[in-house]
Amino acid sequence: MSYNTPEAKREEFRRYLERSGAIDSLTSVLVGLYEEHDRPPESTEYIKASLGGGTGGSAIKGGAAGGGGAGAALASNHQQHQETEKLRKENKELKNQVKELNKTVETLRANLKHSREEAKKARQTG
Numbered sequence: 001m002s003y004n005t006p007e008a009k010r011e012e013f014r015r016y017l018e019r020s021g022a023i024d025s026l027t028s029v030l031v032g033l034y035e036e037h038d039r040p041p042e043s044t045e046y047i048k049a050s051l052g053g054g055t056g057g058s059a060i061k062g063g064a065a066g067g068g069g070a071g072a073a074l075a076s077n078h079q080q081h082q083e084t085e086k087l088r089k090e091n092k093e094l095k096n097q098v099k100e101l102n103k104t105v106e107t108l109r110a111n112l113k114h115s116r117e118e119a120k121k122a123r124q125t126g
Contacts, residue, residue, distance in 0.1 A: 025051060032078055037085075050077070 004012075017023045029050040033043060040046045 028075070035078070 014023075026047075029047050032050060033039065033046055036046070
């Protein structure tokens with residue numbers, strides 16, 4: 001006798017979600033949200049955007065059912081976020097370097113001006 005119990009239906013649905021890549025995509029999106037430094041105020045909007053859906057759009061737009069496109073997009077988004085953070089840090093370091101170099105230039109200019117004044121005095125008295 002073959003009949004579908006509620007548990008059998010749930011198990012069949014779970015296997016369907018695994019085969020289609022939906023579980024992997026959702027897991028990736030949720031991990032990305034968990035690791036997000038500045039968490040968005042609306043988690044559902046983040047999830048929709050990460051899966052390729054928008055407001056009122058399909059949540060699987062070009063994505064999870066087609067072979068993990070949303071997961072790849074999320075990985076790319078995460079990689080871009082890391083690169084952005086790296087570049088921001090580098091930019092801050094370089095700005096600090098520029099400040100230090102500008103201080104050095106000002107000091108050298110002041111020293112040069114002072115040396116020229118001293119040389120001028122020496123020529124006048126000597």
